[in-house]
Amino acid sequence: MNNIATILKKRKKIIIIILACLIAAYFFLVNFLVSAALVPSFMEKLEAFDRITTESYAMQVQTEDIKTTQKRAIDETREWFNEAKCQKLVKESEDGYALVAEEFFSKEESNKWVLLLHGYTGWKEEMYPFAHWYYERGFHVVVPDLRCQGESEGDFIGMGWTDHFDGKLWLDYILSQDDNAKIVIHGQSMGAAAALIMAGDNLAEQVKMVVSDCAYTDAYSMFGEKVKEWFHLPAFPIVDTACLLLKLRGGYNLKDASAIDAVKKSSVPILLIHGDQDAMISVQMARELYDAANCEKELLIVEGAGHAQSQDKDPEAYYGAIDTYIDRYMD
Numbered sequence: 001m002n003n004i005a006t007i008l009k010k011r012k013k014i015i016i017i018i019l020a021c022l023i024a025a026y027f028f029l030v031n032f033l034v035s036a037a038l039v040p041s042f043m044e045k046l047e048a049f050d051r052i053t054t055e056s057y058a059m060q061v062q063t064e065d066i067k068t069t070q071k072r073a074i075d076e077t078r079e080w081f082n083e084a085k086c087q088k089l090v091k092e093s094e095d096g097y098a099l100v101a102e103e104f105f106s107k108e109e110s111n112k113w114v115l116l117l118h119g120y121t122g123w124k125e126e127m128y129p130f131a132h133w134y135y136e137r138g139f140h141v142v143v144p145d146l147r148c149q150g151e152s153e154g155d156f157i158g159m160g161w162t163d164h165f166d167g168k169l170w171l172d173y174i175l176s177q178d179d180n181a182k183i184v185i186h187g188q189s190m191g192a193a194a195a196l197i198m199a200g201d202n203l204a205e206q207v208k209m210v211v212s213d214c215a216y217t218d219a220y221s222m223f224g225e226k227v228k229e230w231f232h233l234p235a236f237p238i239v240d241t242a243c244l245l246l247k248l249r250g251g252y253n254l255k256d257a258s259a260i261d262a263v264k265k266s267s268v269p270i271l272l273i274h275g276d277q278d279a280m281i282s283v284q285m286a287r288e289l290y291d292a293a294n295c296e297k298e299l300l301i302v303e304g305a306g307h308a309q310s311q312d313k314d315p316e317a318y319y320g321a322i323d324t325y326i327d328r329y330m331d
Contacts, residue, residue, distance in 0.1 A: 030241045033231065034249065037223070038156045040121060040148060059279040061306035061313070069312040073129040080132045091169045093147065093154075095251070099166055100124075100151035101144035104131055108138060112330060113174050114184040116143045117167065117191030119308060120157065123150035130186060130311075133319060137326070139184075140177075142170050146191065156250035159219040160193035161257035167198050175204060182330050186211040186322075188308050189281065193219070193259045196289065199270060200262025209269045209329045211322055212259075214278055214308055217285045219257035260292050269296035271325045273318060275305025298325070 035042040089101040102124055106112070114134045116127040124143040131141040146163050148154030158166070167185070174181050183206050187195035192215035199210045216222045223242065224235030243254045263270065270293055274286035283301060290299040300321045305313035 027241070027245070030238055031245050031249075033227065033233075033238065034242050034245050037226070038148075038159070038246070038250070040157070043121070056280065059306065061275075061277050061304060061309055063304065063313075066305075066309055066312045069315055070309075073132075073312065073315075077129045077132045080135070081128060084135065089142070089144075089173065091173065093162075093166055093169065097147055097153040099144060099147060099153070099169065101142055101170060102131075104135055104141040104143070106135065106138055106140045110138045110140060111178060111180045111182050112137070112139045112184075113178065113181045114139045114141050114186055115167065115170050115174065116141065117163065117185070117187035117194050118143075118146060118149075119189030119191050120159075121149065122146075122189075122191075125150075127188070127191075130188075134184075134186075137323075140174075142174060144170055146194070156246070157190075158194070158252070159222075159254060159257040160190055160197050160259065161219070161252050162250075163191070163194035164197040164201070167194055168201075171198075171204065171207065175206060181206045183207045184209050184211060184326070184330070186213070187215070188213040189215065193257065196259035196266075196270070197257065197262040199266040199268045199295075200259075200264070203268060207268055209271065209325050210266075211271045211273070211325070212289070213273045213310060214275065214281055215259055215272070215285070215289060216281045217258070217260040217288050219254045222281070223254055260289055263289055263293040263295070266293060266295040269325065269329050271298050271300070271321060273300045273302065273310050273321065275302050275307065275310045275313065277304055278307045280307035296329075 036046060085105045087103050089103050091099045093099055116130055118124060118127050124145045127143050131143050134141050145152040147166055148157050174183060185195045185198060185207060192212040195210050196212050196215055220239060223239045227233050227235050227238055247253045272286050272290050274283045276283050286299060290297055302310040302314050302317060311318045
């Protein structure tokens with residue numbers, strides 16, 4: 001009997017050790033995924049990052065009209081940038097990170113301002129074609145690198161949540177320069193989600209409108225989709241565990257980054273734009289955001305445009321819709 005009891009006791013210990021190892025391995029895996037998704041310096045070391053980047057590019061629409069329009073916009077922007085009057089801005093975030101932005105001065109005296117917010121793993125220079133467009137319409141332009149990207153410091157990409165706090169720092173800067181400012185917040189992809197989350201807060205009355213280009217409804221849903229798509233793993237319980245680890249490591253929860261909850265509280269007019277061929281963020285998310293928004297709103301679906309390609313697929317419709325909103329809400 002003693003031998004049997006000893007054997008059972010040893011087996012129990014082995015089972016406990018195995019379970020502990022499996023649990024440790026699980027948390028190691030999820031922690032790895034958090035770093036792989038939200039820490040750019042870590043991403044760049046991974047072979048999988050190159051694969052994901054290549055696959056993401058391949059998912060874009062590759063038609064000649066998009067390529068031609070994009071090249072023309074880049075060439076015109078480069079020529080403008082070489083002559084534009086600008087200055088680098090540095091602000092410290094509430095949690096102590098140095099955040100960097102470029103400010104472009106309007107060519108004439110103006111109270112019109114735009115804050116441009118780039119997308120996931122992006123940088124401010126990607127938004128310069130938009131900066132050029134607004135500049136030609138008499139705007140002052142502020143274009144930041146979102147935290148942990150470009151020249152801005154940070155430990156984790158903010159997925160729109162920490163970015164919306166940082167965005168308010170740039171709004172404060174604008175208001176410090178111009179009490180009578182009339183402000184547009186224009187974001188793309190993750191930057192659009194940040195803009196929508198900002199719209200759900202009590203923003204200064206000087207913020208007149210938000211342009212949301214291919215935003216997602218919430219970061220939690222996006223992570224669930226990408227965990228399945230990129231890593232072929234189940235969303236549950238991995239994303240929920242990621243939320244816990246991110247809260248411990250990065251100070252925020254993916255569930256906090258919910259643009260769809262924010263637009264329900266918005267009083268700022270919102271223009272939603274999305275390409276119907278977006279393989280990165282489903283156009284259905286734009287429809288859900290539109291339905292949820294409790295403010296003046298419009299939805300432009302651009303046929304034939306992939307992710308962040310609407311301005312290149314149909315620039316007349318894209319910029320025309322923004323012009324209409326500016327005429328309606330900025331005067």
